[in-house]
Amino acid sequence: MNDRFSWKRFGRLVRAELRGERRTLLLKLGGFVVFCMVMYMLWNVGVIFGFGDGGSDGGVGYVASRFCVAMAMGFIVYFNLSGSFKRYFSRGKAAAAFMLPAAKSEKFLYALLLNLLAVPIALIVIAVLNDMLWACLLGFENVCNLLGRWWNEKVILITDRITGLFLIANIVSTLSGMVFFxxxxxxxxxxQFLLTLLANFVLSLPVFVYTQVLFLTHWESARDWLSWIAGDAGSWAILGSGVFFTLLWLYVAWRRFSTLPLTR
Amino acid sequence: MIKFEHVSFGYRGGRLFDGLDLELRRGAIYGLLGKNGAGKSTLLKLMAGLLFPKAGGITVSNRSPQKREPGFLSRVFLLPEEFDLPRMTMDDYARFYGCFYPDFSRKQLSALMQELEVPETQNLDRMSFGQKKKAYIAFAIACNTPLLLMDEPTNGLDIPSKSSFRRVIASVADDDRTIVISTHQVRDLDQLIDSVVVLDGSEILLNATTGEITDKLQFVHLDENDPALYAEQTVHGRWGVRPNDSGTESPFDMELLFNAAVANREAIKQLFKR
Structure with missing residues (x-):
């Protein structure tokens, strides 16, 4: 038997694990669908019943509903990531999970793809479809059109030099945060979720403190730094550190997973 | 088949095994006996590669369990004492998980489920603890792995189910399969096992076949003043264990053996010194 990675066995693992987790996953995604619908409905009651008109961009109600959905999506993504290896710590499930005849790399890749890629993509798709549905029902501009328009008009809060690089750098840096979880x-x-949150806070505390002190004591240097970070060089720095930390946290996760004993 | 060499292991609370040596041969049914907390489950988990020794080495079929390679995992099945099964029927479970074991037999699984009186169509997570345990025992056996480790398999089983369990295990035992059953309910393994490992005080007190045991020990009715390694008063008189100096065969009583081993450690160790 092949003791290293096998795509055929990985396929079987995905099939088996998804079958076992189907209900939990559907409940999570279904719950998010319901939340999205409720949020859009509640925040736009006035428009639904014809008491108000938010204009083509939907007004405060529509922006607030998008904000709530985005917050919920972020929470679910990070909370879900924190439970990526939950079964390996569960009294009833750990032994079977460890003893399943698949390579450690296959089990790790499954957790990675499901929680880092599949679930966030599914949530984004649900949120966008929900937005398009409500935009269509309420007569607003949907989020895709809105983002497209902003992109073309180069609307951004911090800088007018929004580039592909800047966007990629921020996506990679978000990814490194996800891999940290x-x-x-x-x-x-x-x-896991609370402790990771705490670890995140503790690790980023020095940077926060330094930035605050810099802004209070050396305002001009802070302003230069801010404009540097928003520029191309800053984008490259964000991208570089994003890639570095993504790989670092991936390595930490893999090292720990590959030598993880039964804990309960 | 299984070899422990100078294995040391401990949890955070302290050291459980220190320089433990143990060798289990292929094709036997081992009864792993010990008091609560003696380390029976830990020993099984070390064999399965779920825990890693702090020192020393463990080999199972010339492989290192702690590497958890698929080639090793597909040849070992561990039935833990506590487990959760996913929300699916045994038919689905066999379809999705049986394919990981090269010698898995769907037909055998059905026969075992029938023998153990577990409905195949019922959802596994809706079964009672005993039913669930029987279903998992059936799956474990149907995987036909050369090494089957069972941690307290009879816990939660009713009396007829315990008999069925013994029947089933006896029927699948062969020269290529090693079965290690850990229990503190020694009566459950009567007439089933062919080798005994007694674990006490973090060490192996005894590792012998039932033949060797009955060669060296007698399980007999004793008179009031008869010397014995261990004796206890029952309603049928005084029963005990004593060295078999006369070479007479007596029916093997696992509970008496276990109590004798725990009560008279040095004498038992001396008798079975290899």
Missing amino acids: LAGAVVFRRN
Whole structure:
């Protein structure tokens, strides 16, 4: 038997694990669908019943509903990432999960693809479809059109030099944050979400403090730094650190997972 | 088949095994006996590669369990004491998980489910603990792995189910399959096992076949003043264990053996010294 990675066995693993997790996944995604519908409906009651008109961009109600959905989506993504390796710490499931005849790399890749890619993509698709549906029902401009228009008009709060590089750098840096939660899911034995959040806070505290002090004491340097970070060089720096931390947290997660003993 | 060499292991609370040596041969049914907390489950988890020794080495079929390679995992099945099964029928479970084991037999699974009186169409997560355990036992056996590790398999089973379990295990035992059953309910393994490992005080007190045991020990009715390694008063008189100096065969009583081993450690160790 092939003791290394096998795509055929990986396929079987995905099939088996998805079948076992089908209900939980559907409940999560279904819950998000319901939340999206409720948020859009509640925030736009006035428009629905004809008491108000938010204009083509939907007004405050529509922006607030998008904000709530985005917040919920972020929470679900990170919370879900924190549970990526939950079964390996569960009293009833851990032994079977460890003893399933698949390579460690296959089990790790499954957790990675499901929680880092499949679930966030599914949530984004649900949120966008929900937005398009409500935009169509309420007569607003949907989020895709809105973003497209902003992109073309180069509307941005911090800088007018929004580039592909800037966007990619921020996406990669978000990804590194997500992988940090994935690493937390395997490093901590219990309360993974809260402990990862705490670790995140502790690790980023020095940067926060330094930035605050810089703004208070050396305002001009801080302003230069801000304009540097928003420029091309800053984007490259964000991209570089994003790639570095993504790989670092991935390595930490893999190292811990590959040597993880049964804990309960 | 299984070899522990100078294995040391401990949890955070302290050291459980220190320099443990143990060798289990292929094709036997081992009864792993010990008091609560003696380390029976830990020993099984070390064999399965779920826990890693702090020192020493473990080999199972010339492989290192802690690497958890698919080639090793497909040849070992561990039935834990506590487990959750996914929300699906046994038919689905066999379809999705059976394919990971090269010698898995769907036909055998059906026969075992029937023997153990577990409905195949019922959802696994809706079964009672005993039913669930029987279903998982059936799946574990149907995987036909050369090494089957069972941690307290009879816990939660009713009396007829315990008999069925013994029947089923006896029927699948062969020269290529090693079965290690850990239990503190020694009566459940009567007439089933062919080798005994007694674990006490973090060490192996005894590792012998039932033949060797009955060669060296007698399980007999004793008179009031008869010397014995261990004796206990029952309603049928005084029963005990004593060295078999006369070479007479007696029916093997696992509970008496276990109590004798725990009560008279040095004498038992001396008798079975290899």
